[in-house]
Amino acid sequence: MSTFSYIPHTEEDQKAMLSALGLTDISGLFADIPESVRMNRPLDLPKSMPEVELERHMQTLARRNLDLSQVTSFLGAGAYEHYQPSVVDAIISRSEFYTSYTPYQPEISQGLLQATFEYQTMVAELTGMDLANASMYDGPTALAEAGLVCCAQTGRNKLLVARSVHPEYRAVLQTYASGQSVEVVEIPYLDGVLDLDELSAACDDTVAGVLVQYPNFFGAIEDLAAINDVAHKAGALFVTSVYPIALGLLEPPGSFGADIVVAEGQSLGNGISFGGPYLGVMAAKHDLMRKMPGRIVGQTTDHDGRRGFVLTLQAREQHIRREKATSNICSNQALNAIAAAVFLSYVGKQGIGELAEQNYHKAHYLAKRLGSLPGVERVFDRPFFNEFVVRLDRPVAEVQERMLTGGYLFGLDLGRYYEELPNTVLLNVTELRTREELDAVCDAWEAIR
Numbered sequence: 001m002s003t004f005s006y007i008p009h010t011e012e013d014q015k016a017m018l019s020a021l022g023l024t025d026i027s028g029l030f031a032d033i034p035e036s037v038r039m040n041r042p043l044d045l046p047k048s049m050p051e052v053e054l055e056r057h058m059q060t061l062a063r064r065n066l067d068l069s070q071v072t073s074f075l076g077a078g079a080y081e082h083y084q085p086s087v088v089d090a091i092i093s094r095s096e097f098y099t100s101y102t103p104y105q106p107e108i109s110q111g112l113l114q115a116t117f118e119y120q121t122m123v124a125e126l127t128g129m130d131l132a133n134a135s136m137y138d139g140p141t142a143l144a145e146a147g148l149v150c151c152a153q154t155g156r157n158k159l160l161v162a163r164s165v166h167p168e169y170r171a172v173l174q175t176y177a178s179g180q181s182v183e184v185v186e187i188p189y190l191d192g193v194l195d196l197d198e199l200s201a202a203c204d205d206t207v208a209g210v211l212v213q214y215p216n217f218f219g220a221i222e223d224l225a226a227i228n229d230v231a232h233k234a235g236a237l238f239v240t241s242v243y244p245i246a247l248g249l250l251e252p253p254g255s256f257g258a259d260i261v262v263a264e265g266q267s268l269g270n271g272i273s274f275g276g277p278y279l280g281v282m283a284a285k286h287d288l289m290r291k292m293p294g295r296i297v298g299q300t301t302d303h304d305g306r307r308g309f310v311l312t313l314q315a316r317e318q319h320i321r322r323e324k325a326t327s328n329i330c331s332n333q334a335l336n337a338i339a340a341a342v343f344l345s346y347v348g349k350q351g352i353g354e355l356a357e358q359n360y361h362k363a364h365y366l367a368k369r370l371g372s373l374p375g376v377e378r379v380f381d382r383p384f385f386n387e388f389v390v391r392l393d394r395p396v397a398e399v400q401e402r403m404l405t406g407g408y409l410f411g412l413d414l415g416r417y418y419e420e421l422p423n424t425v426l427l428n429v430t431e432l433r434t435r436e437e438l439d440a441v442c443d444a445w446e447a448i449r
Helices: 011-021 026-030 051-062 086-092 110-127 139-154 167-178 196-202 224-233 244-248 286-291 334-371 396-405 435-448
Strands: 158-162 183-187 209-214 237-242 260-264 280-284 295-301 307-314 376-378 387-392 424-428
Touching: 011 026, 086 334, 110 244, 110 280, 110 295, 110 307, 110 334, 139 158, 139 167, 139 209, 139 237, 139 260, 139 280, 139 286, 158 167, 158 196, 167 183, 183 196, 196 224, 209 224, 224 237, 237 244, 244 334, 280 286, 334 376, 334 387, 334 424, 334 435, 396 424, 396 435
Parallel strands: 158 183, 158 209, 209 237, 237 260
Antiparallel strands: 260 280, 295 307, 376 387, 387 424
């Protein structure tokens, strides 16, 4: 047999291994798997190619992909094209951050721990909450983890989630809940926001938490004060999933009494990409500190009175008794959290306010211009931040294909997720869009009619 593990097995190698196992062919390795679940046919793979030919083939496939340097994007729906200061990559690319993992030994991890502590502090300030944790996977799993915190805190096993929450977030919540015997009930929306009457009717003393999005999936601004009153009146916790950039303009959920605030932190200095890595954000009131998953970095002093940082709370089963663990979350999103911390430090309070205002005004400019054109109408008459929904007079897929030919990534087809919203598209505008681009996409719509 070959001594080089990176060289594919030859027929002689396979025969030698099967002989050592006392088998005549490879199918014997799967004898314990029931016949009914086996794939009894060869894999449908193309013929092998010489290396040069394969490289050219892969390059041809790669050229079919378009990135945001090649198209003008109006697609958001949870992943946003925002300004990324060069200082972010410059700092997180340093080896002490880029290669670090879990800071088990605080005496040699002070830089990473301090950066995480600063991140937690800024998240708490941004969301208006008492404290924040670190090392959450992404926005959807952060929402699901928050739902489980509600159940652990209240001793109840029912969650109410607004249907105006991102469909993928709701799907992840359902997956988490199904393994924990937690019931998830979806509350319908009315004119693009949570139906408060439906919420009031469903929210009783069996409900552990009420989960909403702010701004919601349609870009509309939910009435957090009213939702908070309904939730707390029933003894349930109130969870809000936020868009961090919007908090530069909108009142933070903590001001309305939210118990837990979660978010997808991609918009804070993390590059848009196909699925990640992204950053789950979670902040909460002080009395929920010991129920939060992930880890919390705290500030202390050493034997000589010098300031230092340590992992104060680690509530996963690797660190404490399983029956007391709040979650089995065990990965580490520290690099993404540091990127968010660098971004927030760089733009500052005034900068994030200006950033949010640009998003708001540019989105409203496009909404007004598009809404004045034939064949386009606004669907929801609600205040919004930088995303809005329009209905077109023809199938969205057809419009998107023709727009893409002209160099425009024209939003998200909502009909894929909401059957009651055919021919509607969710459009996003960030600070990176120019007036010329906003006018040009309107001209492009008129050109394809």
